Amino acid sequence: MPNQSSKQVSGWGRFPQFKHRVFTPRTASDLHSFVKNNDNPKTIGFGNGRSYGDSALSECIIDYRQAQNYLIDFDAQQGTFTCQAGVTLDEILKVIVPKGWFLPVTPGTRFITLGGAIAADVHGKNHHLAGCFSEHIIELQLLLADGTIISCHKNQQPDLFRATCGGMGLTGIILSATIQLKAISSTQIQQTTHKTGNLQETFAVFEQNQSSTYSVAWIDCFAKNKSLGRSLVSIGEFADDGSLTQTSKKARTMPRWFPGFMLNAWTIKLFNTLYYHRQKKPIKQETVHYQQFFYPLDGIHHWNRMYGRRGFIQYQFILPKKTSFEGLNVILKTIAEAGQGSFLAVLKLHGQANKNWLSFPMEGYSLALDFKVQDKLFPLLDRLDQLVLNYQGRFYLAKDARVSREVFEQGYPNIEKFRQYRQEHNMNQHFNSAQSLRIGL
Amino acid sequence: MSTLLILGAKSDIARAVAQQYAAKGYDLLLAGRSINELDDFAKDLTIRNEIKVSLHEFDANDFASHASFIEQLPQLPNGVITAIGYLGDQQQAQQDWTETEKIMTQNLLGNVSVLNILANLFAERQSGFIIGISSVAGDRGRQKNYMYGAAKAGFTTYLSGLRNRLFKNNVHVLTVKPGFVNTQMTADMDLPDKLTAEPEQVAKDIYKAQQKNKNTLYTKGIWAWIMRIIRLIPEWQFKKMDL
Ligand SMILES: Cc1cc2nc3c(=O)[nH]c(=O)nc-3n(C[C@H](O)[C@H](O)[C@H](O)COP(=O)(O)OP(=O)(O)OC[C@H]3O[C@@H](n4cnc5c(N)ncnc54)[C@H](O)[C@@H]3O)c2cc1C
Ligand SMILES: NC(=O)c1ccc[n+]([C@@H]2O[C@H](COP(=O)([O-])OP(=O)(O)OC[C@H]3O[C@@H](n4cnc5c(N)ncnc54)[C@H](OP(=O)(O)O)[C@@H]3O)[C@@H](O)[C@H]2O)c1
Numbered sequence: 193m194p195n196q197s198s199k200q201v202s203g204w205g206r207f208p209q210f211k212h213r214v215f216t217p218r219t220a221s222d223l224h225s226f227v228k229n230n231d232n233p234k235t236i237g238f239g240n241g242r243s244y245g246d247s248a249l250s251e252c253i254i255d256y257r258q259a260q261n262y263l264i265d266f267d268a269q270q271g272t273f274t275c276q277a278g279v280t281l282d283e284i285l286k287v288i289v290p291k292g293w294f295l296p297v298t299p300g301t302r303f304i305t306l307g308g309a310i311a312a313d314v315h316g317k318n319h320h321l322a323g324c325f326s327e328h329i330i331e332l333q334l335l336l337a338d339g340t341i342i343s344c345h346k347n348q349q350p351d352l353f354r355a356t357c358g359g360m361g362l363t364g365i366i367l368s369a370t371i372q373l374k375a376i377s378s379t380q381i382q383q384t385t386h387k388t389g390n391l392q393e394t395f396a397v398f399e400q401n402q403s404s405t406y407s408v409a410w411i412d413c414f415a416k417n418k419s420l421g422r423s424l425v426s427i428g429e430f431a432d433d434g435s436l437t438q439t440s441k442k443a444r445t446m447p448r449w450f451p452g453f454m455l456n457a458w459t460i461k462l463f464n465t466l467y468y469h470r471q472k473k474p475i476k477q478e479t480v481h482y483q484q485f486f487y488p489l490d491g492i493h494h495w496n497r498m499y500g501r502r503g504f505i506q507y508q509f510i511l512p513k514k515t516s517f518e519g520l521n522v523i524l525k526t527i528a529e530a531g532q533g534s535f536l537a538v539l540k541l542h543g544q545a546n547k548n549w550l551s552f553p554m555e556g557y558s559l560a561l562d563f564k565v566q567d568k569l570f571p572l573l574d575r576l577d578q579l580v581l582n583y584q585g586r587f588y589l590a591k592d593a594r595v596s597r598e599v600f601e602q603g604y605p606n607i608e609k610f611r612q613y614r615q616e617h618n619m620n621q622h623f624n625s626a627q628s629l630r631i632g633l
Numbered sequence: 634m635s636t637l638l639i640l641g642a643k644s645d646i647a648r649a650v651a652q653q654y655a656a657k658g659y660d661l662l663l664a665g666r667s668i669n670e671l672d673d674f675a676k677d678l679t680i681r682n683e684i685k686v687s688l689h690e691f692d693a694n695d696f697a698s699h700a701s702f703i704e705q706l707p708q709l710p711n712g713v714i715t716a717i718g719y720l721g722d723q724q725q726a727q728q729d730w731t732e733t734e735k736i737m738t739q740n741l742l743g744n745v746s747v748l749n750i751l752a753n754l755f756a757e758r759q760s761g762f763i764i765g766i767s768s769v770a771g772d773r774g775r776q777k778n779y780m781y782g783a784a785k786a787g788f789t790t791y792l793s794g795l796r797n798r799l800f801k802n803n804v805h806v807l808t809v810k811p812g813f814v815n816t817q818m819t820a821d822m823d824l825p826d827k828l829t830a831e832p833e834q835v836a837k838d839i840y841k842a843q844q845k846n847k848n849t850l851y852t853k854g855i856w857a858w859i860m861r862i863i864r865l866i867p868e869w870q871f872k873k874m875d876l
Binding site: 195263264266286 | 676
């Protein structure tokens, strides 16, 4: 029998937070027999807890990491890599980077599991060229509720593949996958940062740099009027200087006692202003280590404690390209006026949507914001939800902790297919998260 | 390149030790019963680290096989660690000799048998290190687990004698006394968080202590203090207690 304990668990935003039964199988066979014999329908797989809300929370949580933590194969000639789902991107990078390979797609933290990367079908700063994580999966293995293991890819069991990638653990437990890596010849990134004065300029930089591999903007969500949408847009390419040695600075840790009140509207606004004005020149060029470029926040362990005891919500939505400009104008204005702006607001131009039923990205602009949890936050978010829907946008499950069923389903044309598939294959009787129950997935 | 032989390699602590030494560049000889169960683990180690790993069938209970086991190893390792142990069932052992014998064999006799051979070879070579995982349970006999405790006490004493003997041969002996460790062995126990180590922590502590030629290692460190106090309790009082 796997270890079982009852404990307080939450996602990265530390909201919501409640007691769960956590099962920690030690071995693959423990995991298999547990899944096969478990009859609690409120059960979900738990990766590294880097989703922000309640995607990985349920009455019964399976923390499968210890049972699925092997690297299985690395072909350093072809750049194919196979490992079990509990391995983190950090562990993968340690092995592949010195051999001249990199993750084809990476989110803004390397402390997620392979399982979490597939379940959320994560995207990175290169989405406009490389698509989501699932585009680079050669094959994956899934453990179904009845204990069978099934492998699938784009052309084998395509429906299962489309439901699983982006399916937030609702089809079963992903056991392992083979992915195609991307060749690099340096650990350094050549970064160009454009300082823009408003949203129009920000959009222009994105559109002019569509052929650059990596692009993302940090946006000052306190700026109003003529400066609304002012940003630092960063464009990056791997250098080709041939140096593959990894250097990683020692991470610092956010103290447990960090008082939530330190972060209030005033300090956050000050931070935003200082951050924006830190760069003097309109265009700055520098060479930075990939860890600094992709994972700036990983340098501070437990930075999520910064928002205090009640935690925070990350709010991420995407608007189709044709409504993005108008929509973002209105939404940014609403946020700036509410004075509840965010420490880090991140804007990104995405490429086309893939065929997975619940994957988040589509062609257009996405915005991600952190909000400290406080009573007055929820009415603001409800208002923003309506604005996002007015502009035909949608929300990212990996970040969400509160969106209602009515709001969520409007953004996903394939949601019925997903629901039906789960029903037909009895998956909805075995795997459900707090989030899937709220949204009715 | 240095090589470490790990006896009882399937143990959770042993696997963490394997990962630790692999990360430091040691080649590994992993030995135990049904050792093929470690195929995937071994492959994982070689992908993560540029080292060689091989698997070797070994049963500590089968004393007669120990000499040939050592002979057929690809090379004489630089060092050895044994994690072989068996907690057993105290209640059952009080009634049933086979359980008592199993506890004595798997904690003490098997380890002594194989280490006797390695000690001689290391002494002859004038180099090497020997790490034995004993237990705090060997520091004082308690009614709850004195069969296990007695076997571990025997093993602790064996290791200290060995250390004394091999000092002049440039062979170092480290006695490891874990307190509680969160492993397969303790899976059904409700262990106090503050006093319980994860195998990874134990492995790090072992590596550090071995590199520094420490003699005895308590892990977590707080167990050194706890055991000091427990040893101080006078026997006339200790015998009345229910620890
Ligand atoms: C600082 C930071 C930056 C981020 N940046 C980005 C970004 O740029 N782009 C992006 O797309 N995301 C981003 N994220 C979100 C993150 O990548 C996803 O939430 C990811 O899913 C987290 O993976 P995890 O291993 O922590 O999984 P968890 O958070 O534990 O779980 C996430 C979901 O995956 C499911 N799951 C996990 N493992 C399995 C498995 N083996 N089988 C089936 N289901 C499983 C869970 O049930 C849950 O639904 C960021 C998060 C943080 C904290
Ligand atoms: N966990 C703790 O709290 C704790 C505390 C103090 C000391 N220790 C000691 O730490 C060591 C490692 O224990 P662990 O916690 O990692 O538990 P474990 O996983 O149960 O390890 C014990 C290992 O010994 C092996 N073994 C037993 N008899 C054997 C034999 N005859 N031949 C070959 N291998 C044999 C077992 O292999 P099989 O699978 O083949 O049986 C198993 O791999 C033990 O010596 C234990 O006494 C543990």
